[in-house]
Amino acid sequence: MALPYRIIHCLNQFFGGIGGEDKASLKPCLLEGPRGPGNILQKFFPDIEVTATIAFGDNYVAENTDRAVREVLDMLRPFFESAKAEKPVMLLAGPAFNAGRYGLACGALCKAVAARYEIPAVASMFPQNPAVNEYRKDIYIAKAGEDVMAMEESVRKLGVLGLKLLEGEAIWPEKDEYIPRGFRQNYFHTQSGATRAIDMLLKKLKGESFTTEYPMPTFDRVKPAPAIKDMSTARLALVTSGGIVPKGNPDRISAANAQCFGTYSIEGISAFTPESYQTAHGGYDPTFANENPNRVLPLDAVCELAAEGFIGTLHEYYYATVGNATSVANARKFGESIAKILVADGVQAVILTST
Amino acid sequence: MVKEIERAGIPVVHCCSIIPISKTVGANRIVPTIAIPHPFGDPALRLEEEKTVRKELVKKALKALATPVNQQTIF
Incomplete structure (x- = not known):
């Protein structure tokens, strides 16, 4: 070439x-x-x-x-x-x-x-x-x-x-430094596979660290939770990674790589208004969300459906963070904290919206 | 977040526009939404029409929560 x-x-x-x-x-x-x-x-x-x-x-x-x-x-x-x-x-x-x-x-x-x-x-x-x-x-x-x-x-x-x-x-x-593609390549090692395997086994028995030659894939999958038998009597909570927060972003959730999530009361609120809510997300054009935050977290529709009997009760808070280059470790931490609160409050189902 | 909440035993419906991300992350109940900057809305529609579309989408999410699944399912 x-x-x-x-x-x-x-x-x-x-x-x-x-x-x-x-x-x-x-x-x-x-x-x-x-x-x-x-x-x-x-x-x-x-x-x-x-x-x-x-x-x-x-x-x-x-x-x-x-x-x-x-x-x-x-x-x-x-x-x-x-x-x-x-x-x-x-x-x-x-x-x-x-x-x-x-x-x-x-x-x-x-x-x-x-x-x-x-x-x-x-x-x-x-x-x-x-x-x-x-x-x-x-x-x-x-x-x-x-x-x-x-x-x-x-x-x-x-x-x-x-x-x-x-x-x-x-x-x-x-x-x-690239991501393994799952192909095998042949090469000559100075020691046979048997010798290397015994070495590894001895290290394992002694409690020493060793590096496997064939790492198992880790599939962190969660078993689907059972379906809700009757939504019209179930308790529902709303969560979003779309960054919908009260105007001014009181918890200062970062526009990218969020370090926290916010907990906001929706007691007595039947829809998000552009005067009182906004998005804090820095990863999408905020025009539409700021015009009408229900486009990201559909509180207005949820409240109407609750009034019409499609939903039992609504948990009094919603939880929001910004899912924009946010680390998996942080997202996991936020999820664990939110789950604890929801379980304690008897929430049975969650709608989580993402942008 | 979807996974950690579901791990606690609460079914979660993930409503989002980029399905491959939701699948990779490991959501079990996935409802595709309208677009990234406005998942539950469509600024091209009149206000009332948009509201109807939004309500239908929420109904679909509720239906997903009431549907037994044993693997990742896109509704």
């Missing part, structure tokens, strides 16, 4: 330099040359030339994945019908850090482009990004940091992995 390697880079509307959440519903568009993280990529790796950048609204791709993928494939066709020397040799996407929608978009585009145009595609995501589970078997995912603070090191890992793939070098998930 002739140097420099010509690559296509996929970015969301924000990193593509087009706009913020107000542009999140933007269709994919093709921009010449590098943008944002693409410039860093070129700076670190003189062998890489970002021929074009595809920028897309992350809501658009997350909500219309199939259509967006078709649009991007069509957009890229001219590149692959050009003279051989001009053809891009790889697709890179992100870093998407811990952004779920951005991650899903990168995953879908990498998978489709790699399959259609037969070039390697590498995305960059934080290992706990929800898109990792969805796409890790289909594409290479270089490990990124949790947020934009880790931009440079994330871009570096993405570039190193990409170059190794282009140059046909051997890669290993641990060493090259």
Whole structure:
């Protein structure tokens, strides 16, 4: 392959330099040359030339994945019908850090482009990004940091992995810091499997730490709770990760990477008004939620249905946090605390809304 | 949050617009909603129509809570 390697880079509307959440519903568009993280990529790796950048609204791709993928494939066709020397040799996407929608978009585009145009595609995501589970078997995912603070090191890992793939070098998930794809690779070890297994067993018996060669997948699944027999007598609670809070955000829930959740009384309130409630979420265009917060947490509809006899009683508080790049550990902690309160109050069912 | 509440024995219906995230996270009862910035609304509709749509969606969520499931189910 002739140097420099010509690559296509996929970015969301924000990193593509087009706009913020107000542009999140933007269709994919093709921009010449590098943008944002693409410039860093070129700076670190003189062998890489970002021929074009595809920028897309992350809501658009997350909500219309199939259509967006078709649009991007069509957009890229001219590149692959050009003279051989001009053809891009790889697709890179992100870093998407811990952004779920951005991650899903990168995953879908990498998978489709790699399959259609037969070039390697590498995305960059934080290992706990929800898109990792969805796409890790289909594409290479270089490990990124949790947020934009880790931009440079994330871009570096993405570039190193990409170059190794282009140059046909051997890669290993641990060493090259990408997410294992579930493939086995053969290699010669200095010790036989039997020796290594006995070593591990002895360590285990002595209570020492050891590293397994075949980690079991961890599926943290919760058994579905039994259905409610009769909603018209059941006690219901409302929870949201959509950031609906009293005006002014009294608990100062962060717009991203939330550190707490809020507990707010809805006793005697039959609907959220734009005068008294707002969203604190920094991951979507807040216009519609601020105009009418019931669009995110449907208190008005729930109260009417309760009055009409569809719901027994409503728990007197609702619980809100911001699910925007919020860590799984924090979300788990919030969930545990909320569950305790709900159980103590005899709540039988929960509607949890997310944006 | 869905999982921790369900772990405590309370059925949770997760109403959201990006189903793959909800599935990855491990929600058992999933109701797809309208759009990311307005899951329970549609600003293109007249106020009354929008309210009707919202009520129907909540009814669907209530129905999901009243439906026995033994695996992740999208309603």
